Amino acid sequence: MIKLLDLLAAFFGLLVLSPVLLMVTVIGLFDTGSPIFVQERVGRHKKPFKLIKFRTMKIETKSVASHLASHSSITKLGALLRKTKLDELPQLINVLKGEMSLVGPRPNLYNQDELIAARDELGVYDVLPGITGLAQIQNIDMSKPKLLAKIDKQMIDTLNLRDYFKYIIMTATGSGSGDAVK
Numbered sequence: 001m002i003k004l005l006d007l008l009a010a011f012f013g014l015l016v017l018s019p020v021l022l023m024v025t026v027i028g029l030f031d032t033g034s035p036i037f038v039q040e041r042v043g044r045h046k047k048p049f050k051l052i053k054f055r056t057m058k059i060e061t062k063s064v065a066s067h068l069a070s071h072s073s074i075t076k077l078g079a080l081l082r083k084t085k086l087d088e089l090p091q092l093i094n095v096l097k098g099e100m101s102l103v104g105p106r107p108n109l110y111n112q113d114e115l116i117a118a119r120d121e122l123g124v125y126d127v128l129p130g131i132t133g134l135a136q137i138q139n140i141d142m143s144k145p146k147l148l149a150k151i152d153k154q155m156i157d158t159l160n161l162r163d164y165f166k167y168i169i170m171t172a173t174g175s176g177s178g179d180a181v182k
Helices: 002-016 018-031 076-084 089-095 113-122 145-158 161-173
Strands: 036-042 048-054 101-102 130-134
Touching: 002 018, 002 089, 002 101, 002 161, 018 048, 018 076, 089 130, 101 145, 101 161, 113 145, 130 161
Parallel strands: 101 130
Antiparallel strands: 036 048
């Protein structure tokens, strides 16, 4: 059921939001010259996939977890995109491709060894990563790997249709800061 909801929501979300996606892409061309950001992340069963987002940081920024990046690397447009969570919209493509769900553990980088070990121990990689989830609305980011893995596992074990919609709505209405740059 959730897989079908993911596909329908991603398809219609991309369709309805295509003017916004186009506008952000064009403005992003003037901001950094490269508005789309693609990065290899850890997916279900620890298989790599290419996460698609709007670029919020300068092109020369090192590929590290957001909490390790410098605040000065965020562009003006990037700050707005992060605040409104519009930077996450291109991930609807990842959802359509079956690489992500709307709700699930946020996908991490392969260089986050402590988080990978903690998630591996709890079986977090048995599910698709998500655009949002319980940890994001509770402001738990990847700087606390053991706590994050624990909350991810809690969400996986208790996720139902009501919570699925609740996490999406809470994210869309501004709850949580996700993986904030410190």
